[in-house]
Amino acid sequence: MNEKLFVLTTQKKKTNHILHIIMTVLTGGLWLLAWGVTMRSNDAHNKKLDKQINQIVHYKTQGLNDTDTYKQIKNDQLNSDVFQGRVIFVILVVVFLYFYLQ
Template identity: 70%
Template sequence: MNEKLFFLTSQKKNTSHILHLLLCIPTFGLWLIVWFIVASSNQSHNKKLDKQINQIMHYKTQGLSDSDTYRQIKSDKLTSDVIQGRVIFVVLVVVFLYFYLR
């Protein structure tokens, strides 16, 4: 599991704010749009990685072995997918009933 933590940590993205600031000057601020998109994309990517890292660390601090931690994370993912599928199904049924009974 240490390899997984190292891999996740090495996948984090950094935004070069100095570079983007320098690119804003010759483009008269138009580069701010690109800067905002890149920064928000990197932040979103890093939050997903942090969530995975925190999940691994949570189970490791509970004393689970690497294989037990992997099984628990896989179980959590399946549970999350089932709940998400049920929510989507309920929303579709409600929308269908709304338009059908209207």
């Protein structure tokens, strides 16, 4: 799992703010939109990686070996996917009933 932590850490993205400031000045502020999109995208990517890193560290500090940690993380992901599917199903049923009963 140490290799996995290393790989996840090296995949983090950084925004080159100096470049974006220069581009914003040169384009009269038009580049500000591209800068904002880049920052949000990089932030979302890094938060996803941080979540994975925190999961690994959490299970490793509980004393799980690499195999058990991997299995637990996979199980957590499956449970999350099932929960999301149920939420979407409930929302669709509520929307259907709303329009059907009108």
